[in-house]
Amino acid sequence: MIQTNDTNFLKKKLSESTMRQEILEALPLNLREIIMNIPIILAADVEEIRLRINRPLMIYANNEDIHLDLKGEIVKDKNKSYMVTATDISKAFQLITDYSIYALEEELRNGFVTIKGGHRVGISGRVVLNGNKIKTIKDISGLNIRISKQKLGISDELMHFILTSTKNFMSTLIISPPQSGKTTLLRDIIRNLSNGMKNPYFNGFKVSVVDERSEIAGCFQGVPQNDIGYRTDVLDACPKAEGIMMLIRSMSPQIIGTDEIGKKEDMEAVEEALNAGIKVVTTAHGKDLEEVTRRPTLNQLLKQRIFERIVILTNQPRVGTIHSIIDGSSSNTIYTNVLGRREGIC
Amino acid sequence: MLAKLILSLIIIISAGIIGYVLAYRYVERNQELKNLYIAFQLLETEIMYSSSSLPIALKRVGIKSKNPLGKFFTGTYKILDSKQGIGIEEAWSRTVEETISETSLNNEDKDILLDFGFNLGSTDKEHQMKNFQFIYLQLKKRQDNAENLRMKNEKMFKTLGILIGIAIAIVFV
Numbered sequence: 394m395i396q397t398n399d400t401n402f403l404k405k406k407l408s409e410s411t412m413r414q415e416i417l418e419a420l421p422l423n424l425r426e427i428i429m430n431i432p433i434i435l436a437a438d439v440e441e442i443r444l445r446i447n448r449p450l451m452i453y454a455n456n457e458d459i460h461l462d463l464k465g466e467i468v469k470d471k472n473k474s475y476m477v478t479a480t481d482i483s484k485a486f487q488l489i490t491d492y493s494i495y496a497l498e499e500e501l502r503n504g505f506v507t508i509k510g511g512h513r514v515g516i517s518g519r520v521v522l523n524g525n526k527i528k529t530i531k532d533i534s535g536l537n538i539r540i541s542k543q544k545l546g547i548s549d550e551l552m553h554f555i556l557t558s559t560k561n562f563m564s565t566l567i568i569s570p571p572q573s574g575k576t577t578l579l580r581d582i583i584r585n586l587s588n589g590m591k592n593p594y595f596n597g598f599k600v601s602v603v604d605e606r607s608e609i610a611g612c613f614q615g616v617p618q619n620d621i622g623y624r625t626d627v628l629d630a631c632p633k634a635e636g637i638m639m640l641i642r643s644m645s646p647q648i649i650g651t652d653e654i655g656k657k658e659d660m661e662a663v664e665e666a667l668n669a670g671i672k673v674v675t676t677a678h679g680k681d682l683e684e685v686t687r688r689p690t691l692n693q694l695l696k697q698r699i700f701e702r703i704v705i706l707t708n709q710p711r712v713g714t715i716h717s718i719i720d721g722s723s724s725n726t727i728y729t730n731v732l733g734r735r736e737g738i739c
Numbered sequence: 740m741l742a743k744l745i746l747s748l749i750i751i752i753s754a755g756i757i758g759y760v761l762a763y764r765y766v767e768r769n770q771e772l773k774n775l776y777i778a779f780q781l782l783e784t785e786i787m788y789s790s791s792s793l794p795i796a797l798k799r800v801g802i803k804s805k806n807p808l809g810k811f812f813t814g815t816y817k818i819l820d821s822k823q824g825i826g827i828e829e830a831w832s833r834t835v836e837e838t839i840s841e842t843s844l845n846n847e848d849k850d851i852l853l854d855f856g857f858n859l860g861s862t863d864k865e866h867q868m869k870n871f872q873f874i875y876l877q878l879k880k881r882q883d884n885a886e887n888l889r890m891k892n893e894k895m896f897k898t899l900g901i902l903i904g905i906a907i908a909i910v911f912v
Contacts, residue, residue, distance in 0.1 A: 421824040483861075484826050492793035492819055492827045492860040495786055495867045529863050 415510035416442070416540060421484035424450070427475060430465025440572075442538040446482050449474035456708075486533050489514050499630070501529045503606075511541045511611020511618030541611055543619050544574075547713060548581040553593055554718050554728060555582070555674075555702045560595040562586060562648055564667065564699060566721070567676040568685050569706030574713030575676045576608050576652055578706065580619055582674055583609065583650045587622020600625045601646035603636030609652055625650075637662035641669050648672045660690050667699055681705060682719060698722050747912045751904035758900015765889040765896075768843040771808060772882045775844075776875065778804040778812065779855075783871045786864075793827065793860040794819045807841040811852070814838060831856030851877045 417425050420442075427450065428442065441453035449471050452459050459467055460474035468474055489506055490497050500506045505515045515537040518530045555565050565582070569575040589597035604610050604627050610617035612629040621627070626644050628636045633651050637659075640646055649666050651659075654675050663673050679685040682703060686692045694700070703719040718728040778800055785796035794816050801813030814834035818825055835852045844852075851874065858870040 418822045418824075425824060484824060487826055487861060488822075488824060493786075493791075493796075494861055495864045496790040496792055498863055501863075 413510055413512075413540070415508060416512060416538060419485060419489050419508055419512075419514070419538060421481055421488065424477075424481055424485065427461055427463065427465045428452075431461060432467070435459070435467075439540055440542075441540065444477045444482055444485060444536040444538075446479055446534045447476060450477050482533055482536060485536055486516075489536070489538075498529060502527050503630075504530065505606070507607040507611060507613055509613045509618065511607075511613065513539045513541065513606075513608065513611075515539065541608070541619065542577065544577050544581060544713070545584070545620060546581065547574075548578055548585055549590070551578075551582070551704065551715065551718075552585055552590060555704075556593055556595060560593075562598060562672045562674075563701035564672045564721075565674045565702040565704060566700040567674075567704045567706060568679045568682065569676065570680050570708065571678065572712065573706045573708040575706055578704075578713060579650060579652060579674065579676050580609050580621060583625060583648075584620055584622040586648055586650075586674070587624040597622065597624045598647040599645065600648045600650060601640040601644045602627045603631055603633050603640065603649065603651040604629050605631060605633050605636070606652065609650065634658035634662040637666055641666055641671065646671055648674060650674045652676055653678065655688070655690065657690050660694055663694065664697075664699065673700075681716075695721070743912050747908035750908045750912070751901060754904025754907065755897075755901040758896045758898070758903075761900070762893040762896035764843050765885070765892050768845070768848075769882065769885040769889050771842055771844060772848070772878055772885050774805055774808050776878045776882070778808055779871060779874055779878070782812070783868075786860075786867055787871075807838060810838045810841070811835060827860050828856050831859060848881055851881065 417429060420428060424444070431439070431452070435452075435454055438454040439452050443451045443453065445451075449460050451474075452461065460469070460471050462468045462473055463475050486494075489508055494501070497506055501516065504517075505513050507513050516530055516533060517535040517537075518533040520530055521528045555563050557563060567575050567579060583600055583602060586598050587600045589595055600622060602609055602621065602625055604612065607630055609619070610621050610625075610627045610629065611619045612627060615629065617625075617627055626640070626646070628640060631639070633654060634656070637649055637651065640649055649671055651673070652675065654660065654663060654677060663675070666673055677685055677688075677691055679688075682695075682705065686695055695703075698721055700721040703721050705716045705719070707714050707716040714730060715728070716730055717726050719725070720727050781800045781803055782796055785791045785799060786793070789796070791799070797812045797816040797819070801809045801811075801816055803809075804812060811834055814837065815827075815830050818830035818833065819827065832853050835849060835856070839849050839852075854877075855870065855874045858866065860867075862870070
């Protein structure tokens, strides 16, 4: 019954399409057709697919919004764009949650679901409260499918700067504005640290990752969907502070990786890890060092000179460009990409 | 004389069998409703306690349940697993429509099943539980109804079959 000629044709097209299959499987058929037909040059650059009820279907690529019509062609006029219907959203939501909303209560409370392939889908709608706490989201009105992209090897050059000559890793803080590839860079650093490298030569370290937002490893049903190296243990969806403490006690890591520290308890946990002789690699939001020092909690960490290397990312001229690397203990800049060269070290 | 006797016996026996077959439908419906109840309990356990994803839960329940009832679950699982972007409601109702004729369940039973698919999987645990409680209640009612019908009709069809057989034998032979 299901295997009509029509769907066989569809399956064939699915595998040929440049858009990742797990993304297409998260969309209802009509949207699948549209997304499948977007120009190949564009498909590789798509960062987000946004569905908003009764509003134009939109993809975000190369720092701009793109409207699509029914045939998947780019249209300038937003009125000609395909309008997302309530049925589209509810179907997509069913597919994204694998028809099992009941099993994802915790995820809904956080406002996102991680799907196969490690892509994250943000959800907006009406929030149901239980007392002061968010219980769940219902009447879903918007979905944002964020396509996670692994860029294997982007940190290879950077590794020269964050390893000492004795093959010791230096605790590193990556500072970057949103959407500049800090998680992507962090993931690749973790992968390299875990696997070990030939140049610079070092054996892999035992790495543990606290992946509070399931962004680094992109765990789907407990299995990391991204390559994070074979000596890496992941605590998925765990609050950072508690996760770091747990890992110190349980997994005897040499390096702990985590994303976006900022809260007071995160700082304390990081300090705790460093006191236990564990190195830390983490990220923080911010345009430059100055902006980060304005945040009291982070400033304290920086003052204590806990991080030996500070890497500052920028999205100019393109996402993931390293602006500068600063020696944390002396505050000297050891690398800058002043000219904003297209070929940065990453 | 002997031939007449044998003929009469054959008529009575075949009429009796027809009566039994008609009566069996009622017994079977009753049994199927009971099995359906058990299957839904299995599904509830999978959903509420194991938090399995719906396709996996449906597959497991389908394997554990007797056919043709298991087909309700495996059929839906197959549609969902094909990842064609078909909603759960549609997948469930399609399967129910297709499978119902293989069972002894009647149209009212079918409506209950269709209603069940409306909320399956698409709400949080609390509401899933309510959905299950509701179908249990409905199935119980249908079971009582089936039991009543069975009591009334099982005996009737059985005796009626034999009696009609005898009547035919007396009148025509």
